[in-house]
Amino acid sequence: MRRTLLLKPLLLLCSLLVLTACKQGQNDIEHYPETNLAQENLIPKPLQIKATHSAFGLDQNTGIYTATGFSELGQYLAEKIKWQTNLDLSVNGTSNSNRNILIQKLNDSKLPNKEAYELNISQDSVVISANTAEGAFRGVQTLRQLIPETSNDTLSKNKLWLIPSGKITDYPNFEYRGAMLDVARHFFSVEDVKKYIDLLAYYKINALHLHLTDDQGWRIEIKSWPKLTEIGGSTEVGGGPGGFYTQEEYKDLVAYAAKQHITIIPEVDMPGHTNAASLAYPFLNGNGKEVTPYTGIEVGFSTFDTRKDSVYDFIDDVVREISEMTPGPYFHAGGDESLVTKKEDFNYFISRVDKIVKKHNKRMIGWDEIAHADIDTTAIAQFWSNKDNAKLAVEKGLKVILSPGKKAYLDMKYDSLSKYGLHWAGYIPVDTAYIWTPERYIEGVSKENILGIEAPLWSETITNMEELEYLAFPRVIGHAELGWSTEENRDWEDYKQRLANQTPYLDRMNVKYYPSKLIDWKKSKDSN
Numbered sequence: 001m002r003r004t005l006l007l008k009p010l011l012l013l014c015s016l017l018v019l020t021a022c023k024q025g026q027n028d029i030e031h032y033p034e035t036n037l038a039q040e041n042l043i044p045k046p047l048q049i050k051a052t053h054s055a056f057g058l059d060q061n062t063g064i065y066t067a068t069g070f071s072e073l074g075q076y077l078a079e080k081i082k083w084q085t086n087l088d089l090s091v092n093g094t095s096n097s098n099r100n101i102l103i104q105k106l107n108d109s110k111l112p113n114k115e116a117y118e119l120n121i122s123q124d125s126v127v128i129s130a131n132t133a134e135g136a137f138r139g140v141q142t143l144r145q146l147i148p149e150t151s152n153d154t155l156s157k158n159k160l161w162l163i164p165s166g167k168i169t170d171y172p173n174f175e176y177r178g179a180m181l182d183v184a185r186h187f188f189s190v191e192d193v194k195k196y197i198d199l200l201a202y203y204k205i206n207a208l209h210l211h212l213t214d215d216q217g218w219r220i221e222i223k224s225w226p227k228l229t230e231i232g233g234s235t236e237v238g239g240g241p242g243g244f245y246t247q248e249e250y251k252d253l254v255a256y257a258a259k260q261h262i263t264i265i266p267e268v269d270m271p272g273h274t275n276a277a278s279l280a281y282p283f284l285n286g287n288g289k290e291v292t293p294y295t296g297i298e299v300g301f302s303t304f305d306t307r308k309d310s311v312y313d314f315i316d317d318v319v320r321e322i323s324e325m326t327p328g329p330y331f332h333a334g335g336d337e338s339l340v341t342k343k344e345d346f347n348y349f350i351s352r353v354d355k356i357v358k359k360h361n362k363r364m365i366g367w368d369e370i371a372h373a374d375i376d377t378t379a380i381a382q383f384w385s386n387k388d389n390a391k392l393a394v395e396k397g398l399k400v401i402l403s404p405g406k407k408a409y410l411d412m413k414y415d416s417l418s419k420y421g422l423h424w425a426g427y428i429p430v431d432t433a434y435i436w437t438p439e440r441y442i443e444g445v446s447k448e449n450i451l452g453i454e455a456p457l458w459s460e461t462i463t464n465m466e467e468l469e470y471l472a473f474p475r476v477i478g479h480a481e482l483g484w485s486t487e488e489n490r491d492w493e494d495y496k497q498r499l500a501n502q503t504p505y506l507d508r509m510n511v512k513y514y515p516s517k518l519i520d521w522k523k524s525k526d527s528n
């Protein structure tokens with residue numbers, strides 16, 4: 001039974017290959033130009049690349065064929081190819097070309113994890129092979145990055161996009177490769193977040209952490225506590241209108257991200273950073289002061305009342321409603337900068353919230369301060385500031401996510417002239433953001449202890465997509481490589497060449513990246 005299951009896709013693939021090899025297409029190329037797959041501008045850098053110095057000619061006749069279950073991915077690839085080249089490729093149709101793209105499903109226990117894929121490019125075929133749709137999706141991103149910006153019109157009657165030949169074997173260095181967006185200090189629309197997701201997926205990031213609540217705003221509808229958004233959603237930094245996601249909108253975002261194999265991690269930051277919640281429901285407040293709307297950018301003044309059972313009933317409802325809409329395994333409970341919560345109250349609070357999160361079948365993530373609380377080892381500490389907290393978490397058997405403020409914070413200014421951003425953790429030019437080694441960043445925290453890395457973007461100083469893009473790009477691209485590529489494959493001089501060549505994609509996506517002078521940006525066709 002097993003064997004027949006395995007053989008079926010293989011037979012399908014073989015027959016497709018024979019079929020396509022027998023057809024004599026109209027675009028046969030006698031002489032391919034010399035290519036070098038190993039020198040393509042791929043980000044993140046794949047694990048292994050073996051160049052065979054020929055090329056696959058993508059043209060209007062190329063067909064896309066997929067294994068059963070991968071047809072949605074085939075459609076996605078066709079859409080992306082259309083967007084880039086204007087070619088309309090058929091998916092699981094009848095190709096009249098002798099050169100096709102195949103996305104095949106393996107059942108190979110030797111592949112090291114679910115995101116692993118192989119990409120084989122020859123003159124006749126492009127074959128993406130993976131055990132899972134997720135692996136195949138990562139392979140599709142690599143293929144997208146290999147399609148040149150312009151066709152080579154001189155070699156054929158029809159336009160051809162020449163894809164360098166060879167073999168790529170690839171899988172990620174870290175399981176968790178995240179970006180965080182603060183939609184609480186300033187609200188970002190569903191459309192904005194979707195664009196960010198599209199960009200992150202292209203660079204193989206697989207987690208988007210949404211910082212949904214803070215002193216300045218509550219951004220997620222909770223049906224059992226409607227004032228959270230009615231009152232708490234109506235403010236933001238600087239006095240703007242704020243906003244929030246309805247549950248339908250949140251579900252739509254989660255589903256949109258899932259299609260690109262990105263897990264949404266919802267964060268409800270507590271017990272500090274809770275002014276907006278306490279404004280809506282004053283019984284939550286534990287700082288002894290009257291709660292008023294807050295639109296400044298100070299931190300550390302708010303706290304929940306950690307000794308009231310009704311506060312935990314409230315949290316139970318919030319965690320339940322959000323968890324029901326969130327298929328991913330994590331719930332982020334914040335825990336940072338609770339400066340007016342007594343230490344013992346803080347630890348008591350985090351320990352109770354951890355149990356609530358577990359009750360709703362999620363693993364708790366919290367900022368590094370949570371390491372002091374009595375929590376389950378399934379919890380994850382997100383290092384941002386205090387290395388001792390990260391070490392303590394590891395000593396307690398927790399995994400950590402690394403988001404060092406000095407390296408990974410996308411909201412730090414590039415330099416003193418940056419239009420947006422803060423600089424409490426220092427200036428972070430593009431090279432500083434890239435040149436660090438997560439595996440050895442904190443003594444006593446080694447690769448086995450690290451779930452992955454995440455680049456947070458706090459939004460105190462940014463109000464729209466263009467400003468978001470200025471801070472996130474290009475630095476988040478470097479973080480994507482830090483998360484995916486092995487230490488041996490990461491090198492600033494090599495990376496900066498590849499980064500310089502991202503302009504065709506970034507311009508086509510209309511990304512207003514910060515044009516750092518450290519990078520010799522390639523002029524793309526669309527820019528002037």
Ligand code: ACM
Pocket residue numbers: 336337367384
């Ligand atoms: C943080 O930057 N307060 C986690």
